[in-house]
Structure formats: structure tokens, C-alpha cells
Amino acid sequence: MSENTQSGIIFNILRFAIFDGPGIRTTVFLKGCPLRCWWCHNPESHKIIPEKVEGCNLRRGFDQTFSMKNDEIGKEFSVDELMMEILKDKIFYEESGGGVTFSGGEPLMQPDFLIECLKECKNQNIHTVVDTSGYSSLDIIQKVAEHTDMFLYDLKLMNDEDHQKFTGVSNQDILRNFTEIDQVGKKIIIRIPIVPEITDSRENIFAIRGFISYLNNLFEVNLLPYHRAGEGKYIKYGLENKMNSTQSPDSEYLDTIKQFFSELKSRVKIGG
């Protein structure tokens, strides 16, 4: 491995992940996100710095070899330290057509660290995916696209006012970056969160399908139904949960949306 001085803050590493791209993967969760989606079930990922939270046991996804204390969220890793963890499962990537997925939070918030990790993976012939909201400068998305094999890319709301209201940021850069990575020929798995009364309107679903129908490199569409799994974290951290009593979407309606996207002739899955 090269000597690398970059380091990043990671809040989770999930081994044997099967929903974050092709094959068996290790998913590395980078801390920090500039968005504040109402339905986010990882609010502990939002701040880019490591945090101490009383009585927190969110390290469960971490491999037990990491010495995180129970009340810490986020730990600094050098590129080399992270690569040592990633390489432990290389045989599984090779046998399953898998690799490593960099997720978050928003991995583009730590671009230098991310790019160095992507380069190291490439040196080791490990397939990479970047799971992103797409919210970054053009310069960063172009540099990252140069070094990754694939993107998992969220499309949430096509109406910019709604996007600002429900995520805290405009969708203009996100849509521009999306077009950019398609133009440079990167494979894209699109992830659409299906959140009742926010993203699931016919108008939004039609607008998303229209937008992606021109893609050259669409690999798959994933519909991600809202679930209430993150609710306890909002209580634990004393954060406002704006979703109140919102329930998971109706399965019949999900099937209708799936059918609608299937007309694009790409694979459509409910779930990641």
C-alpha cells in the first residue's frame, strides 16, 4: 500500500452488505451531510466531526476490532487503516462481483479522503460505488467520477421549492451533477425514497421518470420505501422528528410505481 497522509471520519463500516451495489460489499459510512432530509434515518451522520452522545450504542455495525467507546459516533481513519479493513474481505468481492461502497452521510463532504480511498481500491482491483445525494461542486463530482466505477445516486424531489423545504438545499447542483456523471459514462443506480405525502406524488414520480428517461448509463432503479427505523435516534439525541406519525407506503402503490419505472426497460427493485 502507498504511504498516504489523508484521513477521514467514519461512523460505521458494514461488512457483507448486499443492498449497496452489485455482489457482496463492504459499505463504509463517512460522517457529515449538508442535507437535512425530513425522513433521514441516520441523523447521527449529519455533523462531520466525531461526537460523544450519552448512552449511545450506535457502533453496532462496526467490526469489534475497532476500539470505539460506547458513547462515540465517528472515528478517524487513515486511508491505509481503512484499506486494511477493506482488504480483509477481498475474496468475497472477487467471488460475488462485489466491492466497496462509500456511503454516508454524504461521502462527497470528505472529497480528498474519498478520492484517495477510491484510488487505493483501484490499485487493488476492487470495484467501487459512491452512494451520494449528489450535492457538491461540479469540480468534486468530476474528480470523484474519474475514480469510481459506479454511483448510487438519490433523486428525491424534482420541484426545487419542495426540495429546499424537505431537504434544506436546492436540487439545482444535484441535477446538474447527475447529468454530468451520465455524460462521462459512469453507471448509475438511481435511488428514489418513497416517502408518503412528500416524494410519492404522481407529479414527482412522473417528473423523475421523465428526467431519467434520457440517461445513457442507467443500471438500475431502486425504490426505497420510507420506514420508521430511525425514529428512536431522534428521541435519543433530542432532535425534532418532522415525520411525526407518517407510516410506510402502501405496498400496492409501491408496485404501481415499480411498474411505471419498469417501462424504462431497466431493472427496478423495491428496496436497495
Ligand code: SF4
Ligand atoms: S442525504 Fe441521506 S444522510 Fe443526508 S440528510 Fe438526507 S437522508 Fe440523511
